[in-house]
Amino acid sequence: MSQTIINLKQIHKKFGPQIVLDDISFQVSLGEIVGLIGPSGAGKSTIIKITLGMEKSDRGQATVFQTIMPNRKLLHQIGYMAQSDALYDSLTAYENLVFFAQMKGVAKQQLVSEIQRVSAVVDLSEYLSKRVGGYSGGMKRRLSLAIALLGNPPLLVLDEPTVGIDPALRRKIWHELTRLKTAGHAILITTHVMDEAELTDRVALLLGGHLIANAAPQVLEAQYQVPTIEDVFLKAEGDLA
Ligand SMILES: Nc1ncnc2c1ncn2[C@@H]1O[C@H](COP(=O)(O)OP(=O)(O)OP(=O)(O)O)[C@@H](O)[C@H]1O
Numbered sequence: 001m002s003q004t005i006i007n008l009k010q011i012h013k014k015f016g017p018q019i020v021l022d023d024i025s026f027q028v029s030l031g032e033i034v035g036l037i038g039p040s041g042a043g044k045s046t047i048i049k050i051t052l053g054m055e056k057s058d059r060g061q062a063t064v065f066q067t068i069m070p071n072r073k074l075l076h077q078i079g080y081m082a083q084s085d086a087l088y089d090s091l092t093a094y095e096n097l098v099f100f101a102q103m104k105g106v107a108k109q110q111l112v113s114e115i116q117r118v119s120a121v122v123d124l125s126e127y128l129s130k131r132v133g134g135y136s137g138g139m140k141r142r143l144s145l146a147i148a149l150l151g152n153p154p155l156l157v158l159d160e161p162t163v164g165i166d167p168a169l170r171r172k173i174w175h176e177l178t179r180l181k182t183a184g185h186a187i188l189i190t191t192h193v194m195d196e197a198e199l200t201d202r203v204a205l206l207l208g209g210h211l212i213a214n215a216a217p218q219v220l221e222a223q224y225q226v227p228t229i230e231d232v233f234l235k236a237e238g239d240l241a
Pocket residue numbers: 015020038039040041042043044045046047083
């Protein structure tokens with residue numbers, strides 16, 4: 001049986017009078033990629049922040065590795081990529097990677113090979129000596145993803161990792177994510193790219209504060225009697241309107 005890594009139970013969250021999350025329960029297990037989708041402002045980032053203990057829920061419980069977050073001991077086990085890049089602009093990409101690798105406890109002997117490995121995944125190997133302040137938006141996203149991959153953590157939580165990334169590299173990144181999940185990692189990813197949602201094992205569709213679907217893409221397509229996840233999304237939104 002697969003092991004549950006993220007477990008959200010009946011999460012409620014309001015910002016002022018606005019109910020953002022209303023009774024959200026879902027799990028992510030080792031060996032699967034779960035895609036969290038929903039229109040802009042649906043609460044995807046809020047779910048991620050509550051999961052990681054960066055935001056408090058009003059009700060309900062979120063655990064990661066059976067532990068309530070935040071918990072410093074678990075930080076080495078989680079590769080988190082936030083929606084906005086948190087990088088040191090005045091440092092080179094290499095220096096950023098060294099800094100975060102050390103924070104994540106990557107062993108000294110593995111530092112160089114680990115930096116080479118994650119940089120290759122996002123095609124940044126040639127640009128490591130450049131100051132991050134001079135990076136394009138897409139390059140910053142790629143560096144943030146490389147940082148999330150450092151140390152090969154069993155859980156990846158990626159908030160829109162492929163924004164500003166061209167199709168060829170996006171494909172390469174998905175190849176790597178699929179490889180990681182086959183190797184037993186758990187991946188929670190948010191995306192607005194519906195083609196990417198097709199590549200997940202399970203799609204969690206957030207709409208109007210509710211998780212209105214939580215199943216394999218093929219299952220949802222059959223249920224909604226449409227050919228793609230984009231159509232599922234549009235039909236679900238239409239039903240709610
Ligand atoms: N700290 C906050 N204070 C007040 N409102 C907030 C806060 N954080 C989020 N919100 C509101 O909660 C709602 C959900 O925001 P969230 O960022 O989780 O959405 P999202 O689904 O990730 O959107 P996007 O796809 O645009 O990134 C939005 O209406 C947002 O304005």
